[in-house]
Amino acid sequence: MPYAHDAVRAVVWREDALDLLDQRLLPAVERYRRLASVTEVAQAIRDMVVRGAPAIGIAAAYGVVLAARARYAEDPKRWRRTIGSDLAALAAARPTAVNLFWALRRMERAIDRSSGNPAVDLLSEARTIHEEDIAANRRMGQLGAALLGERGAVLTHCNTGSLATGGYGTALGVIREGYAAGLIERVYADETRPWLQGARLTAWELVRDGIPVTLLADGAAAALMREGRVRWTIVGADRVAANGDVANKIGTYHLAVAARYHGVRFMVVAPSSTVDMNLAGGADIPIEQRAAEELLTLGGQPIAAAGVDVWNPSFDVTPAALVDVLVTERGVVRAPDGEKMAWLMAEI
Ligand code: MRU
Numbered sequence: 001m002p003y004a005h006d007a008v009r010a011v012v013w014r015e016d017a018l019d020l021l022d023q024r025l026l027p028a029v030e031r032y033r034r035l036a037s038v039t040e041v042a043q044a045i046r047d048m049v050v051r052g053a054p055a056i057g058i059a060a061a062y063g064v065v066l067a068a069r070a071r072y073a074e075d076p077k078r079w080r081r082t083i084g085s086d087l088a089a090l091a092a093a094r095p096t097a098v099n100l101f102w103a104l105r106r107m108e109r110a111i112d113r114s115s116g117n118p119a120v121d122l123l124s125e126a127r128t129i130h131e132e133d134i135a136a137n138r139r140m141g142q143l144g145a146a147l148l149g150e151r152g153a154v155l156t157h158c159n160t161g162s163l164a165t166g167g168y169g170t171a172l173g174v175i176r177e178g179y180a181a182g183l184i185e186r187v188y189a190d191e192t193r194p195w196l197q198g199a200r201l202t203a204w205e206l207v208r209d210g211i212p213v214t215l216l217a218d219g220a221a222a223a224l225m226r227e228g229r230v231r232w233t234i235v236g237a238d239r240v241a242a243n244g245d246v247a248n249k250i251g252t253y254h255l256a257v258a259a260r261y262h263g264v265r266f267m268v269v270a271p272s273s274t275v276d277m278n279l280a281g282g283a284d285i286p287i288e289q290r291a292a293e294e295l296l297t298l299g300g301q302p303i304a305a306a307g308v309d310v311w312n313p314s315f316d317v318t319p320a321a322l323v324d325v326l327v328t329e330r331g332v333v334r335a336p337d338g339e340k341m342a343w344l345m346a347e348i
Contacts, residue, residue, distance in 0.1 A: 006169075006176060007208055008162040011050060011058050013127065016069075018062045020050045023163055027204040038067035038086045045093035045100070048195070052164020053238045053274055054133050057099030060090045061126035064107040068118040079118065080111060095286040096247055096315045097238040098276040103129055133166035136271040136329035137173040144174030144234070144269050144327040145181055152231040153186040154178070155221060158249035159201035160236035160269070170236040170269040172205065174327065179211050186212045188230055192249060193218055194294040194312065218251050225262035233259045237270035244320030244336030245282030246270075250313055256322035268318075269327045277345050282317035290314045 010021040012032070018041060019032040033049060035041050041063030044050055050059045067086035071079035087104055094100060110125035111118065148154075154175060158164075161172035169176065178184035187206055192198035199215055206213040216224060224230060233255050239247040246252070246268050259266045279285060292310035297303060304310075326333040333340045 006162055006167065008205060009167055010163045011055055011062070011130070011166065013062055013065075013123070013130075018059065018066065020044055020059065021163070022049050023051055023201060024048060026163075026200050035063075036066065037070065038063045038090065041066060042089045042093045045090070051197075052159060053097035053099040053236070054137075054165040054170070054271060055163070056094060056097050057103035057273060058126070058130045058133060058166050060093070060100050061103045061107050061129045063090050064104070064111075065119065065122045065126050068111065068122050072118055076117075083111065094288060096288045097274070099238075099271075099273050102273045130166045133271065133273070134168055136273075137165055137168040137170060139329040140170060140269050140271065140327050141168065141173035141177035143329075143332050144171075144267060145177035145183060147267065147325060147327070147332065148174075148178050148183045148232065150231075151183050151185055153188060153229055154184055154232045154234050155188040155190070155224060155230045155255070155264075156202065156233070157190045157198065157218075157235050157252055157255055158192045159197040159205070161202060161205040163201050163205060164236065169205075170271065171234045171267070172202065172236075174234055174267070174269050175206075176209070176211070184211075186214060188214050188216055188221075188224055190218045190221060190251065190255075191215055192251065195314075197249065221255055222258040222262070225258055225264045230264055232265050232267055234267045234269060237268050237274050238315055239279070239285050240268070240270055240275045240326065240336075240341075241279045241281050241285060242277045242341055243281045243338045244323060244326065244333070244341050245285070246318045246320070246323060246326075247282060247285040247287065247315045248318065250316050253316040253318045253322075256318040260322050265324045266318075266322060267325050267327060268323050272328050272330050272345065275328070275341070275345055277341070282319065285315075285317060287316070288314040 012019040018035045071083045114121035161169035189198040189202045
């Protein structure tokens with residue numbers, strides 16, 4: 001059940017199929033797409049019907065349920081082998097958010113454990129992944145809000161809310177909690193070119209939940225900081241490397257640089273499913289390059305000179321040295337580095 005200031009669920013398993021709120025259409029149209037096959041789920045992740053690191057992982061987990069159901073119906077003896085290509089199709093959908101691969105590994109372990117018809121066991125594992133994500137967000141909300149200090153405004157980037165997760169949100173979860181506790185008076189939301197997650201999604205979530213929000217162009221963030229309007233910049237992550245470097249939506253890195261210069265604190269909020277201890281540093285994180293079209297057009301209209309070349313990385317890497325605090329459901333890490341990350345991620 002959603003909490004106060006958290007009215008939306010973008011990923012919903014209903015009557016044996018997956019309903020995804022189509023995030024390409026927001027804020028103009030609120031429409032769920034019903035997906036009944038793993039191919040449709042992989043396509044929906046690739047096309048950003050669903051997006052945001054934890055939400056991608058959760059959708060993929062439900063995609064595995066659809067795949068197992070179909071493969072088992074096809075051949076109950078060989079389904080464990082034939083499902084391999086479905087897992088590969090999901091894994092190939094987007095490269096940067098490690099939650100996708102983390103969720104697939106969990107579903108693979110559930111496949112290994114399951115006996116008989118897999119539909120029930122795998123659905124139960126996908127639901128657990130989903131519920132654990134919401135619980136992690138609630139916990140991170142409390143841990144992050146406890147760090148905010150005196151009441152003020154905060155800046156955020158991209159969308160890290162209910163739309164990007166199982167529900168409640170990571171950075172937006174801290175913001176929801178901080179607002180409910182009276183510690184946040186206003187949220188400044190970067191529009192987040194080129195896909196406009198801030199303008200289309202974060203502003204939509206916050207307006208809907210009655211949290212005061214001001215939209216700004218990405219290029220206005222440093223000026224906002226210089227005017228002393230924000231005390232914190234709070235963002236999510238798509239992958240955190242073993243040394244604490246953080247991959248997140250393109251534009252995050254320059255926010256971190258500007259925040260350090262202006263004495264604004266920089267908080268990264270991400271569940272442990274976003275941490276990849278197999279990658280030593282941010283340079284190893286695969287960065288998705290997206291279509292030139294995203295920069296050449298806006299709302300279907302051409303906005304750039306015909307024939308221009310385009311560089312469109314969807315994510316950037318913020319060095320750990322610029323992160324004041326990393327908030328996970330396992331705890332808070334101030335000034336993250338390799339040693340602290342190893343301690344955080346050690347098996348409990
Ligand atoms: O390309 P997107 O919209 O999937 O990118 C999303 C982000 O970069 C988010 O900041 C990140 O996934 C954290 S969401 C809780």
